[in-house]
Amino acid sequence: xxxxxxxxxxxxxxxxxxxxxxxxxxxKYSVRNKTFEKMFDAxxxxxxxxxxxxxxxxxxxxxxxxxxxxxxxxxxQPAVTDPQELLxxxxxxxxxxxxxxxxxxxxxxxSPVTQMAGLIIPAIYYLSMKxxxxxxxxxxxxxxxxxxxxxxxxxxxALSGELVYVPVVLADxxxxxxxxxxxxxxxESLTWLLQDRRFREFFxxxxxxx
Numbered sequence: 001x002x003x004x005x006x007x008x009x010x011x012x013x014x015x016x017x018x019x020x021x022x023x024x025x026x027x028k029y030s031v032r033n034k035t036f037e038k039m040f041d042a043x044x045x046x047x048x049x050x051x052x053x054x055x056x057x058x059x060x061x062x063x064x065x066x067x068x069x070x071x072x073x074x075x076x077q078p079a080v081t082d083p084q085e086l087l088x089x090x091x092x093x094x095x096x097x098x099x100x101x102x103x104x105x106x107x108x109x110x111s112p113v114t115q116m117a118g119l120i121i122p123a124i125y126y127l128s129m130k131x132x133x134x135x136x137x138x139x140x141x142x143x144x145x146x147x148x149x150x151x152x153x154x155x156x157x158a159l160s161g162e163l164v165y166v167p168v169v170l171a172d173x174x175x176x177x178x179x180x181x182x183x184x185x186x187x188e189s190l191t192w193l194l195q196d197r198r199f200r201e202f203f204x205x206x207x208x209x210x
Contacts, residue, residue: 004166004181005064006071013169013180018207019073021165026060027083029156031149036156037061038148039164040086044193046079048202050093054141055189057148063166063181073167074206083161094142094150101138170207174200 003021006014023042028035039060044052069075080086149156168190169178177190193199204210 002065002067002162002164003069004164005066006167006180007064007182007184010178010180010184013178013184014071016178017169017171019071020168020170020203020206021069021073021075022168023076023078024056024058024164024166025078025081025083025086025161026164027087027161028159029083029087029149030159031154031156034149035159036149039166040090042078042080042086042163043076044199044202045089045093048198049196050089050096051137051141051196052193052199053090053093054144055193057144058166058182060164065164069165069167071167075165076206078163081163083158086161087156087158090145090150091155094145097138097142097145098152101142170194170203174203 022044024039025042026037026039028037030036037060039058041052041056044056080089145151166179167181168187169180171177174194175191177187177194178184179187179190194203201210
């Protein structure tokens, strides 16, 4: 078990809220004779929503590591520790997202208004899909997963795995989040997840705010 070290230029971020240690699995895996090494969320997708999986993929080489935490914070226990189990969950998510995308396209294509508008302005075909956030998530999530080896008839096989923890600073009002071991700027992916009430409620429980 290793802990990501807070960057020197991001120490000031620690004053912006409360710190938690988020569990992730650092996994080396192979897909069709190609090897990848990535870090994946090991708790939020099981405890809250699978939307966390494609948004919380990190490269372990982007961090400095230590055998113990360098700052105090609430340590969250992982919901999954088996590397192959997590990879299988991601593969299932990929299949689900593929079906979801097909469903969105099918529903929109059956709309007479959309069909007519699409003949005039093709872009309306996409703009008329609701909810927009869901469309954005599905398309981008599939693209992200395909870039790291997931896809139809492609099932990654774990070669090794390790539980790691990364520090996350949550604003007191849970409106934004930071990853000080990675950068000093706001974490766009975690901040986006915090727009979802379910994630805010989870972190409130973790921090003892409920």
